[in-house]
Amino acid sequence: MTTKLAALSTTRRRFLKGTGAALAASATGGLCLPALAQAQEITIISNLGNAQQREILQRLATEFEAKSGAKVVINNMDHEAHKTAIRSYLVVGAPDICFWFSGNRMKAFVAKGLFDDISDLFARENYKSVLGATTSAVTVGDKQYGLPMGGILWGLFYRKDVFAQHNWTPPKDWKEFLAFGEAAKSANLVPISMGTKELWPAGGWFDHMNLRINGLDKHIALMDGKVQYTDPMLTPVFDKWNDLLKAGFFSPSHSSFGWEQAGAALAQKKAAMMDLGGFVRSAFPEADLPQLAYAPFPEIVPGVARYEDFSVNSIHVPANAKNRQGARDFLAYFYKPENLGAFLAAEGAIPPRNDCPPSHDPLVNAAVEELKKVVATSQYYDRDTDPDMAQEGMTALQEFMVKPDRRDQILGRLEKTRKRIFG
Template sequence: MAFKDVMTLAAGVPASRRQFLIGAGTALAGMTLGAPALAQSKELAIISNIGNAGQREVLQRIASDYEKASGVKVTINNMDHEAHKTAIRSYLVVGAPDICFWFSGNRMKAFVKRDLFDDISDLFERENYKSVLGPATGAVTVDGKQYGLPLGGLLWGMFYRKDVFAEKGWTAPKTIDELLVLGEQAKSSGMIPVSMGTKEMWPAAGWFDHMNLRINGLEKHIALMDGKMSYTDPAMLPVFDKWAELINAGLFSPNHTSFGWEQAAAALAQKKAAMMDLGGFIKYGFPEDQIGQIGFAPFPQIVPGMARYEDFALNSVHVPKNAKNKENARDFLAYFYKPENLAAFLETESAVPPRNDCPPSKDPLVNAAVESLKTVEGSAQYYDRDTDPDMAQEGLKGFQEFMAKPDRRDQILERLEGTRKRIFKA
């Protein structure tokens, strides 16, 4: 929101905060608060898990601007990304900051269920965030309530080289049948149809997500992720049957278990493959002077009429339930989440903004993802973010195995179902 509703909000708050909120959408320089004593008695503690140095600088700049305007002292504690994963489990219980960075989806739900993240639905309502977030709202929603703000995301889809497609006269496939046709054309040109490296296993899970979302839709996909649906449910069979058809048609890289996504992306960059299913970070597999040749298209339709759902993996920012300054935390988040501030924060890592009203990015892949998101009906996160971590580990192993040995489908699904029953006590 561009603070168009700020006057309505300001009418019901004290003068000092009213003046700050009205000024939040304007230049901060020279702004004077009506009653600074109250604001200056407040402090705001933030813990971040941001590893990108440029992003840390932008966050500090935003915090400094907010501090000057509001009189609230802002302290940011930057933690190592991996160390933070352990620390957050302790500090949310004892010594919670006022704001912390984390992940949305299932990883957020784990803390919501333990009553460790504050319900900020009031902030969503106040700032009318749902009108600009669209499907991204679901990433921070549990039982109809919002517990965080979605940050930069990765929209998964099919990537290709524009120059290769132009030279060959190919068009990005809109349906799975068109993908099979393109696969034959690619093989005739001596190319791998879809580059795939599953050494780290998770790329296979990304393909599973797309197949399941295209065949069963978002509701059933999330039911599976939440452990409420069986891996041996009849609805799963069409997913793996169609996937096996693609594998047996030679659509994917041979020996894909022996190399990772970087090598698979390099094959696309080197014109050895036609397409690849990944997030926008695929560009790191390309020479810098060739990034402009990367094209993006949604994953092909499989079931006619099925609404378009996508994997849009989002980080997030939260107010801990045990925070001391929840009101100031909400005011800071409203300022931080202004379109221009959020865009500047995300630009340094070429992340896709969840808001549809952010200024255009300098990265054309980000802008392509933003446009594509406008036609998405709903979004999942990504397999290992949407389900229990132990379930995810077994799922990743199973999907990698299936891509190498599709004839093991039944054994793999039975094994995953056993894991589901144990973890979710189904």
């Protein structure tokens, strides 16, 4: 096995990155490798920043080489450098496997014909039966162009002891949610802790509102620039959001502090719930983590199926790969539940497939169970739409939360941006 390392860095947006190569196992656990894969090396480009994950994937690569005789060449790139490099190497000098983002960022390369259709691998390994709703994260036009990696399930987090003290249960629908908010205020708690200094928490709240009111297809149509921001379908979204703002559901001065401070307010029993991903745990003292619990965002419109933001990273076979069969064999082995589970556990990410070994983290296990109830998933506002649109959109959504009376001007400005970007 050959491994080349470059400088590594991580960010909040970092995707799960890996190195390694492996062989597809048959249903009986035996190994069956096509001659092509044996004859050619398999090249991988990633930007894995977690040392434990590097060790795990290198172990898998060593196993692959021992069983197949194939050579594995792994190139680990700096995270930020990779964002630029991928746009070039997918065209010239493509590896056999690369790591990237799913959702809109994947679709951009699919539209240019730079990611291979691996629907045959999905069928061969029967992935849809274990991925369920998460399949949609790597699907374009009923075809799959990658495998979803570990992800973040977004929802409402709360403290069990606070809810027990007040005899509360997580609200299941809008009526219960409004009543819960009033009860929280009566207990001198902020109903929903929110910090929008980084902008994206406002985007997440919009996602949940729109998914619960308009459903996934209309939400993605908006993200793809096919629906106007002045479309009447968004009227009830902003109407109900405005009702919450008027009722004082969110943290005062939320635009002046970030999500970590908002998370600390939840941990310190100053707020009742918070809409975020599982990384809210970082705001909690270790001793208080057993009190942290997850609840789905409440239903708003009866009959709208349950769709959730599940931000997942992904792994792909470039269309210009030299050894596409070998790449499929690697993916099949790497994606076995015990291998994928070990890789994701190193970072505490939620497995996209439902048959990975149980995690030592109860929040991860709870998220896996919740995903079984989800019909389909979106990513997150800034992953589902064009990056320039996302920046303008999240800025505007934060502005709406501060000055809801500017709604018409804000949406009009967003519509001009949509036309400029999407035509």
